[in-house]
Amino acid sequence: MFRVGLIGCGGISAVHAHVLRELENTDLIACADVIPERSARYGCAAYADWREMLDREKPDAVHLCTPHSLHPVMAAEAASRGIAVFTEKPPAIDLAGWEQVKAAARRVPVGVCFQNRFHPHIQTCKRFLREGTYGALQGMRAFVTWNRTAQYYAAADWKGKWATEGGGALINQAIHTLDLLIGFLGMPDQAEAMMGNHRLRGAIEVEDTAEIYLRRGDVPALLYASNAYSQDAPVMIELHFATAVVRLEGDVMTILRDGQKQEIPCVTDPVIGRSYWGAGHKACIAAFYRSIETGAPYPNDPASCEATMQTLLSLYDQCRMGDTLLSSGRK
Numbered sequence: 258m259f260r261v262g263l264i265g266c267g268g269i270s271a272v273h274a275h276v277l278r279e280l281e282n283t284d285l286i287a288c289a290d291v292i293p294e295r296s297a298r299y300g301c302a303a304y305a306d307w308r309e310m311l312d313r314e315k316p317d318a319v320h321l322c323t324p325h326s327l328h329p330v331m332a333a334e335a336a337s338r339g340i341a342v343f344t345e346k347p348p349a350i351d352l353a354g355w356e357q358v359k360a361a362a363r364r365v366p367v368g369v370c371f372q373n374r375f376h377p378h379i380q381t382c383k384r385f386l387r388e389g390t391y392g393a394l395q396g397m398r399a400f401v402t403w404n405r406t407a408q409y410y411a412a413a414d415w416k417g418k419w420a421t422e423g424g425g426a427l428i429n430q431a432i433h434t435l436d437l438l439i440g441f442l443g444m445p446d447q448a449e450a451m452m453g454n455h456r457l458r459g460a461i462e463v464e465d466t467a468e469i470y471l472r473r474g475d476v477p478a479l480l481y482a483s484n485a486y487s488q489d490a491p492v493m494i495e496l497h498f499a500t501a502v503v504r505l506e507g508d509v510m511t512i513l514r515d516g517q518k519q520e521i522p523c524v525t526d527p528v529i530g531r532s533y534w535g536a537g538h539k540a541c542i543a544a545f546y547r548s549i550e551t552g553a554p555y556p557n558d559p560a561s562c563e564a565t566m567q568t569l570l571s572l573y574d575q576c577r578m579g580d581t582l583l584s585s586g587r588k
């Protein structure tokens with residue numbers, strides 16, 4: 258049984274706590290949050306100081322559900338105590354932080370919560386690519402159009418700021434989709450972005466909208482990510498193969514081929530928490546502990562995130578100068 262600690266007891270922590278209680282080989286023993294009523298919300302040992310929690314409880318693993326900028330230092334300190342780390346995305350907001358996370362992974366198992374990689378339809382698309390089911394990949398496009406208001410940002414003091422969130426719609430909401438596109442494409446030869454702040458200008462420093470162009474060889478991948486929509490629309494990812502178009506929208510896969518349209522729904526685990534978080538956390542966390550038990554590689558280790566992180570950080574590098582968002586990008 259893994260004795261697990263959790264740091265950061267806000268929104269997403271409820272999903273981690275639920276899964277850690279549901280799995281047969283994990284036991285949530287302690288929580289830390291700077292807000293006392295939050296650290297107490299799961300009824301286990303509660304701490305205001307996460308380092309004290311690590312030192313006193315000596316958990317086998319710790320989950321990081323804190324603001325983005327804190328993930329690297331928390332991963333490094335846990336690793337220095339021999340404690341395995343499961344971090345929420347993004348693992349870091351800059352290259353120095355990313356190096357810290359990778360260094361932690363050389364000492365202890367480190368997993369990154371890209372839970373959508375575990376979606377059955379994503380796995381099926383990977384198989385189509387591997388087996389050449391519909392011929393070679395020609396291109397991809399994806400839309401993440403969600404609704405994040407000024408009130409959403411005002412409710413958490415770290416969101417909407419370069420120093421603590423590291424960006425906006427791309428690094429927080431659309432990072433999963435960027436990661437999936439890169440998972441299909443491989444490391445892009447070209448990655449360019451334009452970012453803007455349309456609806457939330459004045460309310461947040463970071464982008465509410467990003468337009469991304471990736472290319473590997475002759476294959477383009479386009480991503481449009483915006484928090485300025487009227488609702489949280491299902492994410493759409495389309496793969497254009499030589500003989501078919503495969504479109505994923507929410508939990509439905511549509512295959513368009515020879516003028517025919519086939520719709521394949523997917524039964525996933527029940528969603529815990531908000532619908533747009535998806536249902537992948539349980540599979541993603543369960544696989545982490547299984548990999549520690551068996552010694553098998555974990556598919557969401559930092560090495561598997563290298564292309565995503567390098568691309569993500571270079572896109573921000575093009576669109577940001579200090580704390581200023583460059584509206585047209587600089588290549």
Ligand SMILES: NC(=O)c1ccc[n+]([C@@H]2O[C@H](COP(=O)([O-])OP(=O)(O)OC[C@H]3O[C@@H](n4cnc5c(N)ncnc54)[C@H](O)[C@@H]3O)[C@@H](O)[C@H]2O)c1
Pocket residue numbers: 264265266267268269270289290291292295305307321322323324325327345346347370371372413429533534
């Ligand atoms: N995988 C997903 O689909 C998904 C979904 C939502 C959020 N997330 C990620 O989870 C993380 C948290 O997001 P959230 O929406 O739950 O944020 P949140 O603001 O609701 O929660 C963060 C918590 O961390 C606490 N905290 C801040 N500084 C701390 C410190 N020094 N020590 C201990 N606790 C501290 C805050 O008090 C807060 O309770 C982010 O990395 C976010 O990107 C991932």
